[in-house]
Amino acid sequence: xxxxxxxxxxxxxxxxxxxxxxxxxxxxxxxxxxxxxxxxxxxxxxxxxxxxxxxxxxxxxxxxxxxxxxxxxxxxxxxxxxxxxxxxxxxxxxxxxxxxxxxxxxxxxxxxxxxxxxxxxxxxxxxxxxxxxxxxxxxxxxxxxxxxxxxxxxxxxxxxxxxxxxxxxxxxxxxxxxxxxxxxxxxxxxxxxxxxxxxxxxxxxxxxxxxxxxxxxxxxxxxxxxxxxxxxxxxxxxxxxxxxxxxxxxxxxxxxxxxxxxxxxxxxxxxxxxxxxxxxxxxxxxxxxxxxxxxxxxxxxxxxxxxxxxxxxxxxxxxxxxxxxxxxxxxxxxxxxxxxxxxxxxxxxxxxxxxxxxxxxxxxxxxxxxxxxxxxxxxxxxxxxxxxxxxxxxxxxxxxxxxxxxxxxxxxxxxxxxxxxxxxxxxxxxxxxxxxxxxxxxxxxxxxxxxxxxxxxxxxxxxxxxxxxxxxxxxxxxxxxxxxxxxxxxxxxxxxxxxxxxxxxxxxxxxxxxxx
Amino acid sequence: xxxxxxxxxxxxxxxxxxxxxxxxxxxxxxxxxxxxxxxxxxxxxxxxxxxxxxxxxxxxxxxxxxxxxxxxxxxxxxxxxxxxxxxxxxxxxxxxxxxxxxxxxxxxxxxxxxxxxxxxxxxxxxxxxxxxxxxxxxxxxxxxxxxxxxxxxxxxxxxxxxxxxxxxxxxxxxxxxxxxxxxxxxxxxxxxxxxxxxxxxxxxxxxxxxxxxxxxxxxxxxxxxxxxxxxxxxxxxxxxxxxxxxxxxxxxx
Numbered sequence: 001x002x003x004x005x006x007x008x009x010x011x012x013x014x015x016x017x018x019x020x021x022x023x024x025x026x027x028x029x030x031x032x033x034x035x036x037x038x039x040x041x042x043x044x045x046x047x048x049x050x051x052x053x054x055x056x057x058x059x060x061x062x063x064x065x066x067x068x069x070x071x072x073x074x075x076x077x078x079x080x081x082x083x084x085x086x087x088x089x090x091x092x093x094x095x096x097x098x099x100x101x102x103x104x105x106x107x108x109x110x111x112x113x114x115x116x117x118x119x120x121x122x123x124x125x126x127x128x129x130x131x132x133x134x135x136x137x138x139x140x141x142x143x144x145x146x147x148x149x150x151x152x153x154x155x156x157x158x159x160x161x162x163x164x165x166x167x168x169x170x171x172x173x174x175x176x177x178x179x180x181x182x183x184x185x186x187x188x189x190x191x192x193x194x195x196x197x198x199x200x201x202x203x204x205x206x207x208x209x210x211x212x213x214x215x216x217x218x219x220x221x222x223x224x225x226x227x228x229x230x231x232x233x234x235x236x237x238x239x240x241x242x243x244x245x246x247x248x249x250x251x252x253x254x255x256x257x258x259x260x261x262x263x264x265x266x267x268x269x270x271x272x273x274x275x276x277x278x279x280x281x282x283x284x285x286x287x288x289x290x291x292x293x294x295x296x297x298x299x300x301x302x303x304x305x306x307x308x309x310x311x312x313x314x315x316x317x318x319x320x321x322x323x324x325x326x327x328x329x330x331x332x333x334x335x336x337x338x339x340x341x342x343x344x345x346x347x348x349x350x351x352x353x354x355x356x357x358x359x360x361x362x363x364x365x366x367x368x369x370x371x372x373x374x375x376x377x378x379x380x381x382x383x384x385x386x387x388x389x390x391x392x393x394x395x396x397x398x399x400x401x402x403x404x405x406x407x408x409x410x411x412x413x414x415x416x417x418x419x420x421x422x423x424x425x426x427x428x429x430x431x432x433x434x435x436x437x438x439x440x441x442x443x444x445x446x447x448x449x450x451x452x453x454x455x456x457x458x459x460x461x462x463x464x465x466x467x468x469x470x471x472x473x474x475x476x477x478x479x480x481x482x483x484x485x486x487x488x489x490x491x492x493x494x495x496x497x498x499x500x501x502x503x504x505x506x507x508x509x510x511x512x513x514x515x516x
Numbered sequence: 517x518x519x520x521x522x523x524x525x526x527x528x529x530x531x532x533x534x535x536x537x538x539x540x541x542x543x544x545x546x547x548x549x550x551x552x553x554x555x556x557x558x559x560x561x562x563x564x565x566x567x568x569x570x571x572x573x574x575x576x577x578x579x580x581x582x583x584x585x586x587x588x589x590x591x592x593x594x595x596x597x598x599x600x601x602x603x604x605x606x607x608x609x610x611x612x613x614x615x616x617x618x619x620x621x622x623x624x625x626x627x628x629x630x631x632x633x634x635x636x637x638x639x640x641x642x643x644x645x646x647x648x649x650x651x652x653x654x655x656x657x658x659x660x661x662x663x664x665x666x667x668x669x670x671x672x673x674x675x676x677x678x679x680x681x682x683x684x685x686x687x688x689x690x691x692x693x694x695x696x697x698x699x700x701x702x703x704x705x706x707x708x709x710x711x712x713x714x715x716x717x718x719x720x721x722x723x724x725x726x727x728x729x730x731x732x733x734x735x736x737x738x739x740x741x742x743x744x745x746x747x748x749x750x751x752x753x754x755x756x757x758x759x760x761x762x763x764x765x766x767x768x769x
Contacts (some may be wrong), residue, residue, distance in 0.1 A: 114605060221580065263705040354598075354660065355693065357597075357656055358656075362656060365656040369626055369652060369653075372628075373645055373649060373650075378625070380621070381613075383611060389611075392612065415553065415584075416611075418610070418612040419612045420605075420668065422607070453722070474727075481578050483577070485577050487578070515578055516581055
């Protein structure tokens, strides 16, 4: 076998993963002594803890009662969802160095094996790769140990037993593993007992035992243990099919009712999501905010920027405005941010292209405008396909998909009279002469009609509840203060009643708009 | 005999304390303008409404303010630019705008004062919303034109808008090159306005005395900050223009 074809594996071992997961998204916990409790209340026990917690006297297996008696120790419940999201982030980070990954996590440790065969040209010698890998993991918020070896199991065992970076030279696996304790092999209790009775405490001592006699006494499995101890057990690599999901979860120790606290955690989560998407040259097309609230309530909002972006501050601002516009109705137990990746948009701007708002900034402006005026009162008007007067709907305003009408002008040659609508229309009392209005008045003013043109009848949707049947008059009138106005008077006829009785008996006069 | 230049310098030096640069013509800044789409008004304004400044169109109801503003937006959106309409009274009619040629997908409409939520007859909340929205849009930049529609708000309330607000709007409009058009019943922005147009209704036009076909308006230039006084004096102070109904057929050459 050529040297470059010889397999090479890197093992990443993140010990005390539940505790690390908590500290990753909440850097303010770094200086604290924290312990993670697992199990059913009230018999929970500590399953993971950090170094400061050990210094304070905490240990694995302690009950909640014992742990609570230690001053300064902060206790958190274990969250499988949180750990899954963190494990996904760790694998994502490791995938930058090799596409072939195998997840060998066990217990509270997260172990990721990388097949780094043939990566020397990309990352240099194994020492350099290991350093870069560990630095990348530290940047992602994980404290790990890394071991590199040509034997899969040797790398795994060495990473689990030592801190920092270890590179085992080829054919020296047995020496590198010699001083490690036999407990690393994950022995059954009876096997451990036998080895203790024999005085075999290290892998070196186990490897030195004769194979035939060992198998005779412990069975066929002993041969595998001996090969493991010698660093010579072969392994068929089983790469995982990684699913690329951008998701970050944070569960709080106590319910959070202040949006600032949520945003503090949310900022770190957005940072992680952006970094993970950016590593694949992707942007965040949408951000889904989910919260678990007190009282089994759920909160879910989706933030869709106008264009996919990796701007952390911009996304955080959108999150802040979204939470301010739609605050959760109860205290928050956990926050989940999941993102949808999208391609970054590359636009070639022209020197002579008209000035348009920056899409990202416009998103924030529109969100602020919605907070001021109302959710459905900011946008671009779109006319409905109906003859109903004044019918329109509001759509989200965006410059990203705007089709410029510069090429095809639809502006009329003459200036048109525009209407100023009164919303809602003002009811007026009308005096008629020969069927035409001569005087009408609202609650404030009296209008003397100079000329009335009409009626222009319009009706529709008579087959359903929201039908209309109107008579429209264009009226030139003089107000009580002497000014002239041109306005639109509308007589609404009740569609249902008009079928049985004369229309004027069920009509309502309204001042609908002014020509201005 | 001293030359004309020497004489000029000597006179200017003598009068320097009272009239600095007395005989040197003041350099005139040519301001960029955007046509309103109404030729009579463009002629009155020497090109159109100034870019990056506040213009006020004032007058009572039915004086053609909204038609003029919509015509201006139609011309602006025709060039592919983006506009905004901050509607303090929720009076904007999208059908009229579309009929006048405004590209609605290039128009951001902010409808202040959600119906039923604000007390009637107390426009302060709506005014406050409109001013805050205008502030945000001016600061955001990128809008070629922004219409602040206070046309149905009584001057009594509009005049209570602090002058500092208009100063801020003027600065922001200048920085972002946005034409801020204010529709109101009376001039509100005072010295911050570059142009003030006073509109008034003239007469209605009818077809066969049965259909209202159009309306004539009078427009008077109340203030033009960027035009020298001498030049203004020679120009006609007022002009008339007319608008036709959206139902009228367009005259073709």
